[in-house]
Amino acid sequence: MDVQSAYHEESTRLKETLEEVRQQLAGIGPRYYGNDFVEQLLDAKREESRERLQLLEIEPYFGRLDFHEKGKDGAAPLYIGKRGMEKKETGQPYIIDWRAPVASLFYSFTGGDEPVEYEAPEGIVGGEIHLKRNLSIREQVLQRVVDSYVRGGDNLGLSDEFLLYRLGEKKDNRLRDIVSTIQAEQDQIIRAPRARALIIQGAAGSGKTTVALHRLAFLLYQYQDQVRADRMIIFAPNTMFLDYISGVLPELGVGNVRQTTFTDWALELLGDEVRLAEDDQEGKRWFSLEAARPEEGEWTSGRYKGSMVFKELLAGWLREYEQFYLPELDFEPWEGGHLPYRTLREWFEVEYRPYPLAARRDRLVARLNRWLEMELGKIADPKKRKERSKTGKQRLRTFLKKLPEVTALQLYRRFFGVEASPVAAAEGIPQTIAEQTKAGLKKGVVRQEDLAALCWIHRQIHAAEGRMLDHIVVDEAQDISPLQVELYKSFMNEPSFTILGDLAQGIHAYRGIHRWEELSELFKPEQTSYHELKQSYRSTLEIIEFANTILPYTDTGLPAAQPVFRSGEPVEVVRCAGTDERDQRVRSYIEEQVAGGMRTVAVICRTDEECRSVHGMLEREGVEVSLILEGQQAYKGGVSVVPVYMAKGLEFDAVLLPDVDEGRYTASPADAKLLYVGCTRALHRLTLLHIGEASPLLG
Known part of the structure; x- marks a missing residue:
């Protein structure tokens, strides 16, 4: 079919599609503003359909694939868009959602007359591709028709024409979706199984950030009974970058995915306890023209505090601290009253053992208060009970001072020897790093390089706090630490990560990783996979x-x-x-x-x-x-x-x-x-x- 005939054919189809969309929009009905719960749910469903159709009205689809399924008569044209739609009269698919299994053929097929197949819920479906057509529609206007494959044709150079057309467009101040031009190697990553940590080394301009965002949209479609958008999170390098990528997920019809920086997330987790130093001295030194670069293998402060070596040191010290946390003292609320240490130890070490340290401390304090009230209840004389109540409560307050509240910052200060502790400060920390950290802690401030360790401590002593997450995207991952990923893992029942970056852009080497194995080693071999995106689409x-x-x-x-x-x-x-x-x-x-x-x-x-x-x-x-x-x-x-x-x-x-x-x-x-x-x-x-x-x- 020549270009003019193809354009006429697609213009006719576009008019039919827009008419179908408008009819479905007209049939949705008015909003419901009452208090009936069932009607409110139905109204929410109608609004979801209205929003989907309104977006389809602007740009209903971007591709067409004529697929002849094995065992059926003839090739059926499949129109693929950012969202799906059924024909109202027949209930048959009219526009295929790009995330649907059959749509994977549009991305994986790169030409040739050989049979193809895709994995559907009912099993493997095979067949032949007769036509692959790219369509550019903007504001209901068909702008371009490119046949990248025609069965029996010469197909010379056609596969790249539409891609080059899109890449040649001028950019604005927002990252855009790439649904219409997803390449085969990108699609493989997007559709990878959920319960896995994907580590993606992507060349500059390879689309790795956009691929990660499309992967979120795919996971929400493919695993809709297992994952929720509000249990997903994207970690980006800074707030300006978050603003830059903020339009992609809404374009894909995805909302409620949190997009944040590690610093903001960490400070929220730690609450008002932590005050961050106003400037990042190590970062400023690193980017100065006079920067002194460390020798190979030499620890910088940021890399050391983000390392698994430091994490193991923290873990060992915390175990010892917990072992000696309970003072070896009896509690005597008044003369003759006695709660022996062995009972306190039984409560703390045996009954409350399953709980993290902060919860064990809280439960012990509550139990001491209950014990005191019960002992006072045994005293029949009101006057005597009142006297002993005053004495007992005073002595309990004194006793509880020997059970200090457990917070991440207090433990970090004790770990470095800035604050008194029942166990000695940790040993083995490089001297310069220890001295610099202690100096900041004495002033009551921490640096960004301390946040991962503080959050990890917080997680150990408040393990039940914080909602579990279904999937985490970590962008510019060459600039993060292994301890950050280890921390993220603690918020998941099973690893489900998209970790992406470029070692050649690892400009924060004073705190980032130097090889991807530093992160992959945190997972079991069957839980992770490594991918390389070598093709660069950004630049000429x-x-x-x-x-x-x-x-x-x-x-x-x-x-x-x-x-x-x-x-x-x-x-x-x-x-x-x-x-x-x-x-x-x-x-x-x-x-x-x-x-x-x-x-x-x-x-x-x-x-x-x-x-x-x-x-x-x-x-x-x-x-x-x-x-x-x-x-x-x-x-x-x-x-x-x-x-x-x-x-x-x-x-x-x-x-x-x-x-x-x-x-x-x-x-x-x-x-x-x-x-x-x-x-x-x-x-x-x-x-x-x-x-x-x-x-x-x-x-």
């Missing part, structure tokens, strides 16, 4: 090939990213005579890109201070520009100046790095990762400037 061929030349300097051993064949402008590396020429080139670059239709442009600098300087220069020149620094709540698009460590996870139509010289980007793995991150933010245009000698990372 020229940008990816340029970034690949930096990759070997990162010392990660990762293979080069594989670009899709989307060619663009060559990467420019320009030497400037001085700061005046550099500033002039920055201004003219922004003007050219905006005039050329680039919707998002970023100037990516090495440090916060350099960002402030460039931003001030641009503002004085009248350029409308945003300054993005740590703590930013939202990314607004347009023209931005951003430090490279804050740009990770974002993407821009055009990127300029203004000072890629030998002083700012040395040949060290840490600097190589920073430059790799900066270069791989660009979708269509990339330019690097330098004054003096260029960075050795540029060859």
Whole structure:
């Protein structure tokens, strides 16, 4: 079928679909605002249908697959959309939800005349593909029809045409869904079994974050009787990144999934007890130009406190602390009254043994109060009972001071020897790390690197607290610690994780992991699987090939990213005579890109201070520009100046790095990762400037 005939055919089908959607919308009926519980439930169902149909009315589907099921007559056209819909008159599927089993063929099929099959609830279903067609519909208008496979046709180069069309679109300030262009290797991850920890190493621009979000939507569809959205959580690196990805799940019809940062989640778990230091000194030192990088195998404070070595030290100390928590004392409420230590020990060590420490302490205190009331009840003389009540309660208060309240921060202080304890402070902590931590604890503050340990302690002493989770997504996982993942595991009955990142972008190596085995070793072999996404869809061929030349300097051993064949402008590396020429080139670059239709442009600098300087220069020149620094709540698009460590996870139509010289980007793995991150933010245009000698990372 020629393009014109295909377009006419799909236009007719689109009109029929929109009419069907409107008829179903009209038949839903009015809202119910009464108090009848059953009617309220029915109204909620109607509203769910109304919302689904309203979204279908805008963009009903994006693909068509003509599938000839084995044993049936002829090929049936299956239209695939973000949501499903049945024909009202017949009850037959009219639009197939992209998460349905048969829809997997749309993503896994890459051509050829061989039979195909998919796994349905009733078993394996086989057949043949006769047509795979991509459709672009925007606001009820059919914009593009691309046949990526026609049985019996030549099918030369058609499979990538629609993908390249979508990749070539300009970006705004939000990450978007990729339902219409999910690739086979991405679909394999999305549809992986639930009860597993997936670890995904993804090249820059491989779509790993978007894949993880689509996986959430799939799990809610596939395991709807086992998982709930409000028992899922996404951990992202910062609040600006959360804002950037916030639109994807609603586009997929998913709500109530919590999206947060580990810091915010940890502080909420710990409550008002913990006060976080205002600045991250280790992070600031790490990203300074004078950063002293640790030797191979040398502990940084962040990596040590996030390690399983530190966790085992904590665990051993807590066991000893619990063993000696109960003082070896009898309780005597008055002369002649006596509650022996052996009874207290029986209650605490035997009866309350199944409970975590904080609950054991609370139960012992409650029992002591009950025991005292019972003993007072045995005294017949009211006057004598009153006297002994006053004495007994006073002595009980004194006795309970020897049973201090158990909190994570108090235990952490005792662990480091800052606070008196029945057992000695832990030994074996590197001296510098111990001294730095004690100094902060004496001031009443902790740092971000302490949060995982504090939360782990909290979980050990309050094990019953906190709702269990069905699935956890951990983004930018190369920057987290094994102890964080171990903590997350304690909130699950069985591991169900999507853990994703890129070791080549591990710019927080002072607190992150250096190899994925640090995380996979936390699970049983049958509970985890490792996946690599090597194809990069973000940037042009020229940008990816340029970034690949930096990759070997990162010392990660990762293979080069594989670009899709989307060619663009060559990467420019320009030497400037001085700061005046550099500033002039920055201004003219922004003007050219905006005039050329680039919707998002970023100037990516090495440090916060350099960002402030460039931003001030641009503002004085009248350029409308945003300054993005740590703590930013939202990314607004347009023209931005951003430090490279804050740009990770974002993407821009055009990127300029203004000072890629030998002083700012040395040949060290840490600097190589920073430059790799900066270069791989660009979708269509990339330019690097330098004054003096260029960075050795540029060859």
